[in-house]
Amino acid sequence: xxxxxxxxxxxxxxxxxxxxxxxxxxxxxxxxxxxxxxxxxxxxxxxxxxxxxxxxxxxxxxxxxxxxxxxxxxxxxxxxxxxxxxxxxxxxxxxxxxxxxxxxxxxxxxxxxxxxxxxxxxxxxxxxxxxxxxxxxxxxxxxxxxxxxxxxxxxxxxxxxxxxxxxxxxxxxxxxxxxxxxxxxxxxxxxxxxxxxxxxxxxxxxxxxxxxxxxxxxxxxxxxxxxxxxxxxxxxxxxxxxxxxxxxxxxxxxxxxxxxxxxxxxxxxxxxxxxxxxxxxxxxxxxxxxxxxxxxxxxxxxxxxxxxxxxxxxxxxxxxxxxxxxxxxxxxxxxxxxxxxxxxxxxxxxxxxxxxxxxxxxxxxxxxxxxxxxxxxxxxxxxxxxxxxxxxxxxxxxxxxxxxxxxxxxxxxxxxxxxxxxxxxxxxxxxxxxxxxxxxxxxxxxxxxxxxxxxxxxxxxxxxxxxxxxxxxxxxxxxxxxxxxxxxxxxxxxxxxxxxxxxxxxxxxxxxxxxxxxxxxxxxxxxxxxxxxxxxxxxxxxxxxxxxxxxxxxxxxxxxxxxxxxxxxxxxxxxxxxxxxxxxxxxxxxxxxxxxxxxxxxxxxxxxxxxxxxxxxxxxxxxxxxxxxxxxxxxxxxxxxxxxxxxx
Amino acid sequence: xxxxxxxxxxxxxxxxxxxxxxxxxxxxxxxxxxxxxxxxxxxxxxxxxxxxxxxxxxxxxxxxxxxxxxxxxxxxxxxxxxxxxxxxxxxxxxxxxxxxxxxxxxxxxxxxxxxxxxxxxxxxxxxxxxxxxxxxxxxxxxxxxxxxxxxxxxxxxxxxxxxxxxxxxxxxxxxxxxxxxxxxxxxxxxxxxxxxxxxxxxxxxxxxxxxxxxxxxxxxxxxxxxxxxxxxxxxxxxxxxxxxxxxxx
Numbered sequence: 001x002x003x004x005x006x007x008x009x010x011x012x013x014x015x016x017x018x019x020x021x022x023x024x025x026x027x028x029x030x031x032x033x034x035x036x037x038x039x040x041x042x043x044x045x046x047x048x049x050x051x052x053x054x055x056x057x058x059x060x061x062x063x064x065x066x067x068x069x070x071x072x073x074x075x076x077x078x079x080x081x082x083x084x085x086x087x088x089x090x091x092x093x094x095x096x097x098x099x100x101x102x103x104x105x106x107x108x109x110x111x112x113x114x115x116x117x118x119x120x121x122x123x124x125x126x127x128x129x130x131x132x133x134x135x136x137x138x139x140x141x142x143x144x145x146x147x148x149x150x151x152x153x154x155x156x157x158x159x160x161x162x163x164x165x166x167x168x169x170x171x172x173x174x175x176x177x178x179x180x181x182x183x184x185x186x187x188x189x190x191x192x193x194x195x196x197x198x199x200x201x202x203x204x205x206x207x208x209x210x211x212x213x214x215x216x217x218x219x220x221x222x223x224x225x226x227x228x229x230x231x232x233x234x235x236x237x238x239x240x241x242x243x244x245x246x247x248x249x250x251x252x253x254x255x256x257x258x259x260x261x262x263x264x265x266x267x268x269x270x271x272x273x274x275x276x277x278x279x280x281x282x283x284x285x286x287x288x289x290x291x292x293x294x295x296x297x298x299x300x301x302x303x304x305x306x307x308x309x310x311x312x313x314x315x316x317x318x319x320x321x322x323x324x325x326x327x328x329x330x331x332x333x334x335x336x337x338x339x340x341x342x343x344x345x346x347x348x349x350x351x352x353x354x355x356x357x358x359x360x361x362x363x364x365x366x367x368x369x370x371x372x373x374x375x376x377x378x379x380x381x382x383x384x385x386x387x388x389x390x391x392x393x394x395x396x397x398x399x400x401x402x403x404x405x406x407x408x409x410x411x412x413x414x415x416x417x418x419x420x421x422x423x424x425x426x427x428x429x430x431x432x433x434x435x436x437x438x439x440x441x442x443x444x445x446x447x448x449x450x451x452x453x454x455x456x457x458x459x460x461x462x463x464x465x466x467x468x469x470x471x472x473x474x475x476x477x478x479x480x481x482x483x484x485x486x487x488x489x490x491x492x493x494x495x496x497x498x499x500x501x502x503x504x505x506x507x508x509x510x511x512x513x514x515x516x517x518x519x520x521x522x523x524x525x526x527x528x529x530x531x532x533x534x535x536x537x538x539x540x541x542x543x544x545x546x547x548x549x550x551x552x553x554x555x556x557x558x559x560x561x562x563x564x565x566x567x568x569x570x571x572x573x574x575x576x577x578x579x580x581x582x583x584x585x586x587x588x589x590x591x592x593x594x595x596x597x598x599x600x601x602x603x604x605x606x607x608x609x610x611x612x613x614x615x616x617x618x619x620x621x622x623x624x625x626x627x628x629x630x631x632x633x634x635x636x637x638x639x640x641x642x643x644x645x646x647x648x
Numbered sequence: 649x650x651x652x653x654x655x656x657x658x659x660x661x662x663x664x665x666x667x668x669x670x671x672x673x674x675x676x677x678x679x680x681x682x683x684x685x686x687x688x689x690x691x692x693x694x695x696x697x698x699x700x701x702x703x704x705x706x707x708x709x710x711x712x713x714x715x716x717x718x719x720x721x722x723x724x725x726x727x728x729x730x731x732x733x734x735x736x737x738x739x740x741x742x743x744x745x746x747x748x749x750x751x752x753x754x755x756x757x758x759x760x761x762x763x764x765x766x767x768x769x770x771x772x773x774x775x776x777x778x779x780x781x782x783x784x785x786x787x788x789x790x791x792x793x794x795x796x797x798x799x800x801x802x803x804x805x806x807x808x809x810x811x812x813x814x815x816x817x818x819x820x821x822x823x824x825x826x827x828x829x830x831x832x833x834x835x836x837x838x839x840x841x842x843x844x845x846x847x848x849x850x851x852x853x854x855x856x857x858x859x860x861x862x863x864x865x866x867x868x869x870x871x872x873x874x875x876x877x878x879x880x881x882x883x884x885x886x887x888x889x890x891x892x893x894x895x896x897x
Binding site: 040041042043044046048049095096099100102103104105107109110113114115117132133135137138139142146147149150152153156162194223224225256257258259260263264363364367368371372373484485486487490528529530531533534535536537538 | 677678688689694700701704705706707724746749756760765767777778780787790830863
């Protein structure tokens with residue numbers, strides 16, 4: 001066997017989307033030698049798909065906006081389950097992070113006075129999303145990518161080596177986190193996709209920024225990369241996940257043709273004036289404003305239409321309710337027989353503004369429908385339906401530093417948890433990446449600087465990781481048992497989609513866990529053809545163990561939460577239960593020393609409830625008591641200045 | 649509507665390879681990438697294809713379909729007849745790694761050679777003021793998804809490996825133009841465009857514009873204006889006089 005390639009860094013960032021790149025920039029600017037490892041080419045990460053914008057209370061379009069209003073909107077969107085500290089930091093720091101992008105060269109759309117323009121979006125009180133048409137994610141990732149190149153150019157000018165202090169390992173997949181004898185982070189093990197050769201990174205700090213889990217579902221807006229790697233790596237390294245039952249189904253994905261089912265249609269269509277209609281032509285969202293939002297949304301089409309031009313005297317259209325509400329409403333319309341021919345509803349912008357205006361504001365959407373569905377969105381309505389889009393749940397982190405419970409392990413972005421509570425508002429993801437990417441970079445840098453000695457990777461862990469990675473090339477004892485990774489993947493996606501999807505019941509989730517258990521056994525016999533060089537079948541076989549662990553975390557958590565909240569809707573427990581508001585569900589690997597051998601491939605998980613820390617009083621005081629009473633139990637509001645009832 | 653489509657896909661690696669024939673199910677509304685995925689799932693599990701978003705936004709799945717540089721995810725099967733043989737080959741300008749996957753590191757090397765955005769030294773974050781009309785030109789270039797199809801098709805490098813060293817290619821000449829036209833960039837990028845990035849080698853045949861999946865007018869809006877700026881600088885008598893005088897001092 002040839003010697004394994006080895007590298008030594010101070011900080012290892014896994015994932016090259018917005019959070020990973022922003023974290024790496026921070027660590028490098030702190031003078032640390034930093035590596036970024038990513039499964040795709042540099043600049044292709046999922047952030048590129050974000051369309052609508054990046055939420056930050058800059059107040060450029062409506063000067064009434066402030067961090068306090070943004071904070072309130074975020075907590076409401078998450079149905080008050082959010083980590084309030086993360087929501088606070090996010091609302092306060094997002095404007096600085098957006099302005100910083102301009103120093104990297106970003107070119108956002110402008111207001112008449114030359115500042116960054118901001119657009120309306122679901123759940124945001126004021127126009128708040130910095131944007132570039134409907135390709136904001138591309139602008140964000142390109143700006144960060146170009147900042148990384150700028151830092152590499154500085155190093156090149158100083159010492160002749162672009163990669164002296166910041167290197168991108170593209171098309172390289174990490175399969176295991178490595179620790180030392182004391183349980184501290186020591187590095188990571190992975191393989192080059194191109195050659196299949198193994199690579200070992202030594203680093204005392206690892207930042208997970210791997211994004212989401214959408215590829216565990218059949219209908220999703222997510223790319224192949226979203227296999228829950230960071231979630232599963234963290235679990236296997238001994239960290240906890242939180243809130244895994246909360247999966248966001250974006251209300252508007254394409255529904256036809258079948259091959260593009262799930263591809264995202266930006267919320268910006270509705271933010272800019274598009275409306276949802278059923279097969280009768282009714283704007284059905286007016287019938288779906290839930291009690292907790294009563295009074296905050298327009299009650300007539302006239303008022304809703306006036307709101308686009310006069311926000312002081314009118315309330316916003318219910319087409320812009322938070323995503324969970326809109327997705328459920330569409331689901332109900334279709335179920336009750338008022339859907340479109342291909343099982344969605346209509347999203348109409350064609351009748352609402354001139355053709356040129358649509359093409360200018362929503363060029364990618366125009367292009368996407370024209371090219372992929374033969375639909376001219378300036379002339380006819382789009383057909384849309386819910387698609388798995390985002391996971392609110394993720395690695396349990398300290399809000400200020402992104403630190404997990406494992407010394408040296410950090411997380412930021414979609415694979416971390418807390419910021420969005422039970423439901424994320426559109427536009428809060430791009431800002432989340434920037435705010436908490438930077439904070440994780442700072443946290444990891446601080447950790448490395450405080451170390452007295454560097455943890456060492458253990459040879460036996462490397463050997464074990466290599467053996468696990470190569471197992472799919474071995475034929476099982478009975479060749480008739482050989483399983484195809486593509487078949488297992490499609491069965492897993494079907495189980496999650498059909499049984500742990502947008503509307504859930506106890507019976508279906510139990511069935512899902514049953515099916516996942518069988519898939520776990522079959523995964524042992526997965527066999528791939530060919531050799532290790534750029535072999536997608538092998539890559540999928542290794543990603544499957546992550547998807548399986550994440551699927552079990554989602555289904556187990558969802559089964560335990562006996563209420564409906566945000567991205568978790570139970571048909572058998574259809575209402576919000578205030579007693580559940582402060583309870584979060586924590587997933588960790590089962591501590592069972594007698595586990596069978598296959599459990600080292602995809603260790604089993606347990607889920608347990610824990611309490612969220614009560615909100616700081618000054619933040620609680622930002623809300624009216626009357627609103628809080630819709631979410632909280634009486635005793636929790638004793639500290640509110642409006643004289644909440646004292647604890648019983 | 650489903651039918652059995654005929655595909656001819658290049659398979660091989662750095663040691664060489666050949667076109668292989670396949671018959672595979674094709675369904676209504678599908679794109680070429682869907683069919684390649686079906687080949688992976690049913691006939692050739694190790695067929696190497698690079699892809700990501702499957703929505704024309706990330707620029708990963710570049711290849712050549714019937715010899716034309718295209719995104720696999722944005723080429724609908726409906727543009728072919730049911731009897732057509734669809735030939736899929738890797739991008740020709742870049743070295744093959746395996747099957748349809750090529751080594752595009754040339755592009756990342758060129759990206760590093762373009763000096764980064766240089767804002768005015770005294771401008772604080774949050775103080776940037778630009779008019780929409782002034783950012784629109786550079787915004788057009790920033791629509792680029794870095795699929796590198798323009799690099800692939802450009803005849804300066806397509807069959808001339810020896811030109812790669814001195815030529816940044818349309819994508820990165822456009823990057824120079826993007827920064828040159830950025831309202832707040834203070835660096836002078838005109839001389840380097842000609843002398844370091846090889847702008848003079850471009851003879852505006854517009855092949856890059858033709859293959860751009862984002863519809864960016866690379867030649868008309870980026871390359872020709874840069875050429876004009878170079879020409880103004882070189883041949884403008886006033887500029888010449890000014891330079892000569894300042895040299896005398």
